Amino acid sequence: MPQLSTSLVLDLARQQLAQAGIALHVSKKRVKNINFRLKPYALMVSVPMSISASQIAQAVDKRVSWALDNHPQVLARYHHKQTPKPKASTSDSPVLLWGIEQSLRLNHDEKIAYYRQQLTEVNPSLFDKWQPIVGATANEVRLKKMHTRWGSCNTRARRIWLSVYLPAYPIECTEYVIVHELCHLHHANHSKAFWQTVAAAMPDYQQWHNMLAGKTGQLD
Template sequence: MSLLPEQSTPLLEKAIQYLARAGIELCVTKKRVKNINFRLKPHLLMVSVPRFISTVQMGQAIAKRVPWAIANHAQVLEQHQRKQSTALELSTAESPLLLWGMAQPFTLNHDEKLACYRRQLSTVMPALFKKWQPIVGAQANEIRLKKMHTRWGSCNTRARRIWLSVYLPAYPIECTEYVIVHELCHLHHANHSPAFWQTVATAMPDYQRWHNLLAGKTGQLD
């Protein structure tokens, strides 16, 4: 618990005791925030408080939220357990493998698919970057793969580091090529300005087809 002894008050101590009886630990952190923020997690009540707030004000605010935390803790635990169960089901459930946009005649579970996608992308990636870097006229210093659910790719322009989503091999290889072109173009333009899209179109005239295909999925591009 991130509370210094000198910060404690009788009201705060009582709040800590009530929470402890319900199996909840109190964690208080002073931050550059305007208001007191509460976040209830399994067996943990996280509180962010402004740096300027007094110990008395902090104790009063936390004490008021103790009944809420105790009343909702069971639901938070249930949701957490449900998420864990769902994750376990996803990792063990088998389904047909899509590889470069083509259904394969065998099934794999989620973890096996991820390993397969990583191998496939690692195999083709060097040749694809070798192909597209001269066309775009930009060179990446580092290329990495990452399990990204909300991004197909991203680019750190300062480090000239490009990340690709390991889920890309589920789609036609042209989609991966488009993501590579997209991220390489960010080394010329660190935004999505008209000049950026013109650079993409110059390098890959049919990019819109692959952009639209990926746009209908869960990932995005940075």
């Protein structure tokens, strides 16, 4: 198999990162080693002044999967810091269900219980819908109060966790998270192949991905 050129290796890495909304920035500095810094929407790479283009390309290529896997957590931490924290309150407030305001008024704990019930009710039909499309089946689905991510997947146990906060958003957001986690049963990382699998199963996934991006599950 012919070896890819240096420029092509770097271009492919840049494209994979761009698909996840990450811009690649490489700059030569007076440093001894190649340094990587993953920031919201950017992978910053500082390289020694004397390093060759092929060495840069090889180093970046090896770090693409790491950047894709860790960027969601970097984004969540960033937005969590930027979002003003609401004061703890036991007072009732309006409830959003699948993105639509309801006539109910519940306090925070009641909302969690309500959302858990709603998600439990729709999960069987949603997984029945998407598992054949993705071509992967989860052995177990659990719900959890997750503030920095919307879902997670234990590929070895084939166990998927979903955030109880999802019912506050349009149901397509929950469907996207289900598709996303099911696709991890094919690809454990966020490689180009992973995103291609997501897009093949759910062509409009980017709309729902963007809607959830930066949200931290705050209800009140």
